[in-house]
Amino acid sequence: MSDVPLSRRSFIGAAGAAVAGATLIPETAIAAPYIRRSRPASPVAVASANGIRGVARAIELMGSGTDTLDAAVEGVKIQELDPEDNSVGYGGLPNEEGVVQLDASCMHGPTKRAGAVACLEGIKTPSEIARLVLKYTNHIMLVGRDAQRFALSYGYQVEDLLTPSSREAWLRWRANRGANDDWLNVDGGQEPMGVRVTGTINLNCVNSAGDISSVTTTSGLSWKIPGRVGDSPIIGAGQYTDNDIGAAGSTGRGESNIMVCGGFLTVEFMRQGMHPKDACLATLKRVVEKTPPRLLRPDGRPNFGLNFYAVNKKGEYGGASFTGGRYAVADERGARLEDLAALYS
Ligand code: ASP
Secondary structure, eight states: TTTSOOOHHHHHHHHHHHHHTTSSOOHHHHOOHHHHHOOSOEEEEEGGGGGHHHHHHHHHHHHHOOHHHHHHHHHHHHHTTOTTTTTTTTTTOOOSSSOOEEEEEETTTTTEEEEEEEEEEEEEEEHHHHHHHHHOSOOOOEEEHHHHHOOOOOOOOOOOOOOOHHHHHHHHHHHHHHHTTOOOOOOOOOOOOOSSSOOOEEEEEEEEEEEEEEEEEESSTTTHHHHOOOTTTTTTTEEEEEEEEETEEEEOHHHHHHHHHHHHHHHHHHHTTOOHHHHHHHHHHHHHHHHOGGOOOOOOBBBSOOOEEEEEEOOOOEEEEESSOOEEEETTEEEEEEEOOOOOO
């Protein structure tokens, strides 16, 4: 009988019976998860700590009606264009050959679209190019020289992304990278392959209508092998948005994030009802479980850094790392840095 399609008449009858019967069903049994019915009173943006100016800009723009993705991109562009920030866009630290290669991705919740670029050279604002991929193509990711060609078609110019200070940092690294190579060591230089400078900006935001977007942009790991692509441009790793649930993104060791699809996983934990902070902590726990021994210290903790940031449709937010730190938040109380939850006390 269930194979027989309902006639219009019997469908209306069935629907009527369902409505009549609904009063007999306890409300808790039919209620949608609270998160789906809620929206923030005013826009909320969360980002890595370097995004403190970005979150302020994003909520200002969302407050005056700007779309969430445009607000997020305008927020991270402040960092991309800042020559003093050596982890993102212009002035980002280069790969081992001295070439700045940039990665970025974004998602727009309301239209269920995504865009990304990887290994992009010579363009200061990869977040904008990722948004162009999202808006004007049937694809999600463009890479390398063709991503650059795509940017040029929209009027972007190829520029030298090294600043005097990022070039100086690279020259110093090259001079000191090995004791037996042909580059003479520079006194007081950095240890060969010592501390790897990393940095990225991830920004996630929700407006007062409950629409959500996210963006992540980076110059990646300093002194990386040319062509290396991190987590930032990977949809579901560097950032992820589901307009029914929330958005999440990451900074830190990209390879470890890719292994757990951390942006997606954090949103999935929120879908299960977790608060954004707990979702970020749960993702970090998964990272530890999936970390190979060579990346663990003797006490079992990872020997790298990785942070997650998240906001849900209701405007609740959180962030977490292994050992604490700060992240940027902006809402009706203004822009500020708050403490990340720590997986290890
Ligand atoms: N996640 C970035 C990458 O792996 C780097 C960072 O955030 O420090 O490329």
